[in-house]
Amino acid sequence: MSMVEDRVAVPESRSDMESLKRAWHLAGPLKGRVARGVLFRFLQSMMLGLSFGVMVWVVTGLAEGRALTAAWIWQSAGLMALSLLGQILFGYLSVRASWLSSYEVAGHLRLRILEKLRHLPLGFHQTRHRGDTVTVLTSDMQMLESFFSDGLPRISQALGLPVAIFLVLLTRDWVVALATATSVLVALPVFFGTSRQLSKLGIQRQDMQAEAGARMIEFVQGMGVIRAFNQVAQGQESFRKAIDDFRDISIRMVAQLTLPMALFGMIVMLGAPLVIWVVGGRLNTMETGTAITALLLLFSMYAPLLSLLGVMEAVRMADASLIRMDRILSAPDLPEVADAAPSGFEVSFDRVGFGYRPGEVVLHDISFTVPERSMTAIVGPSGSGKSTILNLIPRFWDAGSGRITIGGADVAWIGEAGLSNLVTMVFQDVYLFSGTIRDNIAVGKAGATEAEIEAAARAAQAHDFISRLPRGYDTQVGEGGDALSGGERQRISIARAILKDAPIVLMDEATAAIDPTNERAIQTALARLVEGRTLIVVAHKLSTIQSADQILVLDEGRIVEQGVHQALLEERGLYAQLWSHRAKAAEWTLDG
Ligand SMILES: Nc1ncnc2c1ncn2[C@@H]1O[C@H](COP(=O)(O)OP(=O)(O)OP(=O)(O)O)[C@@H](O)[C@H]1O
Ligand SMILES: [Mg+2]
Known part of the structure; x- marks a missing residue:
């Protein structure tokens, strides 16, 4: 399926039919299995209808004065057994198809x-809140999973028995059959109307749940800062507010559901007196058996329909999850126009805004x-x-106006893979994945060998400190792992870049003060990184700035000034000012 096909308009709310259609579309190649799950559940319910039919057959037979024979008893017992077997078989098939398809659909999504x-x-x-995306991938997907495994089959189950009973009645007396259906038809608008109303609340509720999740993550991640500044109470406050909002909207949803639920149930049940009245009026023209059948089966027909109300909330939740997912799927991709091949690795900005x-x-x-x-600071x-x-070069964002080119080719035309091979980035804040140091360096190149990883670490001046760690390259870092200093993290990230070996390197130097030993190590690492590459570095360290070909x-x-160090100093402008500040600061740190 192409991404373009996913550019559906994401609505604020939608009807049950529309959401079912969207869910159906998303089932993609699994449609057949989803449909089988629904069909088998329907058949299971019809099989239950069969045993009802047998009971009615026996009761009406007796009422009509039929004599009890062994053959008759065997026949009824046989049919009952058949119904039971059918229920078990279709139940099994349905559960199998539904669960399998739900896992696969959710996994696929x-x-x-x-x-x-x-x-x-x-x-x-x-x-977007990062927590929001995580919620889409976790709890929203769970909602969809349970919709496909449970909600959808329950709908078809709720319909199976009533349809079976309606068909039985239709063969015996169509007027009575229509009478039983009347109240259901009248109640339907209430059902769909309420459902549509709930749709909006459903999506709000899910959004709030995501918000609460995001706050929770923030609270836990920011615990250090929160404690350091004694802000625990305040941190908890925003967290609690998100949870309160979520609770309130859940209550509102239930409140909005109760009245229409009662109304729907009442209208459907009004069918009972109506049918009794119709049957009463037709007693002289219809068979006693039919009259008894209609009265006996009436409630078995209405009860499952009432259970649909219970499913409605689940459907609304699943639909809200679908809408939230569609917000991601329908967001416009970075536009990619064509494949342009850069000739060389010169980087150029032309009137970029x-x-x-x-x-x-x-x-x-x-x-x-x-x-x-060359190196530009x-x-x-x-x-x-x-x-x-720096962010604009690998297209983390697209420039608003003007052109950015690499080797004469517009970066927007180079293509994602091509661009990724050309450019490597060393970020201001180094992100370490949870895993070993080795894994974290290997991010630079898929399938890197042990020797390559170590060589990169050596060039990045990281090998020595890594070797001193008790577990060396196997040290766990990142979330839940050992903490490394800022300078060490930068060197790991330089090792990554060296391993990746892209011709253009963008580096955002850490602003944090680093001790002189670490700084020297980083300078040596950088010098290795620059060899034969095009380097653009956001520089804070005097030594980096001084060695640049262009500032x-x-x-x-x-851009207020541009040139080499000496010339810029002589201009006595902003650069000279920045320089003297930095130089003073550096002296202070060195002199201690
Ligand atoms: N992701 C973002 N969304 C919105 N605004 C941003 C974002 N990143 C940066 N900005 C804003 O853009 C401006 C430039 O930010 P930028 O990060 O480029 O500054 P910088 O020169 O790198 O600063 P520093 O030396 O502190 O790293 C700032 O006003 C900043 O608030
Ligand atoms: Mg910055």
């Missing part, structure tokens, strides 16, 4: 969402060129847009 997430601009993940949000301007008219195999005050410039000075999203 999870993979599709993950695949989709890879193609979305990074901006998408920032504008950009803002993270519509109307906001973070970069104004940025133009510069980084020649192949970007400096400037915090918030001036340095990291933003861009950024202020409030504009």
Whole structure:
């Protein structure tokens, strides 16, 4: 299925039929199995109808004065046994098909969402709570799973018996049969109306659940900061508010459900007096057996329909989950136009403008060129847009205006895989996955050998400190693992970049102060990284800045000065100012 097909409009609410249709579409190649699960459940319910039929047959036979014979008893017993066997068999088949298909559909959807997430601009993940995406992948998928395994079959089960009874009645007296159906038909609009109303609340509820989840994650992750600043109470407050909101909306949902539920039940049950009245009026024209049948079966027909109300909430929840999932699936991918092959590795910005949000301007008219195999340092005050410039090159976001080219080819035309091979990024905050140090370096290259990993670590000046750890390269890091210092993390991330061996390296130096030994190690690592590569580095360390072939000075999203160190110092502008601040700060740290 192509991604384009998924660009459905994501509604605020929708009817049961529409949500069923969407769910059906999403079942994709598993439609057949889903349909079998539903059909078998329906047949199971019809089989229950068969045993009802046998009972009615016996009772009406007796009422009509038929003599009890051995043959008759055997026949009824045989039919009963058949009904029982049928129920067991269809029940088994249905459960099997439904559960299998539900797991597969949900698994398949999870993979599709993950695949989709890879193609979305990074901006998408920032504008949405990360917890929200996680909720879609976890609890929303569970909702869908239980909809396919349980909700959908329950709907068909609730319909099986009434349909069977209606058919039996239809063969005996169509007027009475229609009378039994009247109240159901009248009650249907109440059912669908309520369901539609609940649809909106359902999605709000699910959103709030995700919000509560996000707050919970935030609370746990930020525990260090929260404790350090004695903000436990406040952190808990926002967490508690999210939970309260979630509880309130759940209560509102139930409240909104009770009245229409009672109304629906009442209208359906009004069928009983109606049928009794119709039967009463036709007693002289109809057989006694039919009259008894109708009266006996009436409640068996209505009761399952009332159970549909219970399923309604589950359906609404599943639908809300579908809508939340569709928000992700329908978000526009990064546009990819064609395959352009860069000739060389020169990086160039041509009048680039950009803002993270519509109307906001973070970069104004940025133009510069980084020649192949040279190093450019970007400096400037915090918030001036340095990291933003780096983010645009691998297309974490797309430039708002202007062009960014690599080797003359527009980055938007190079294609995701091509771009990923060309560019590697060393981030300001190094992210370590949970796993061993070896795994974390190996991220740089799929299938890297032990020797390659170690060579990269050596070049990145990381091998020594790794070897000193008790478990060496097998040390667990990341979530739940050992903590490494900021400088050590940067070196691991440089090792990754060296292993990846891309011709263009973007590096966002950590702002945090690093001890002199660590800093020297990082400088050596960087020098190795630069060899033969095009490097753009957001520089905070004096030594990095000094060794750059070109320095861009950024202020409030504009390039205000540009040149080499000595020339810039002589301009006595922002650069000279920044430099003297940094130099003083560095002296203080060195002199201790
Ligand atoms: N993901 C984002 N969404 C919205 N605004 C952002 C985002 N990232 C940065 N900004 C804003 O864009 C501006 C430039 O940020 P940027 O991170 O590029 O600054 P910087 O020069 O790298 O700063 P620092 O030296 O502190 O790292 C800032 O005003 C910042 O608040
Ligand atoms: Mg930055």
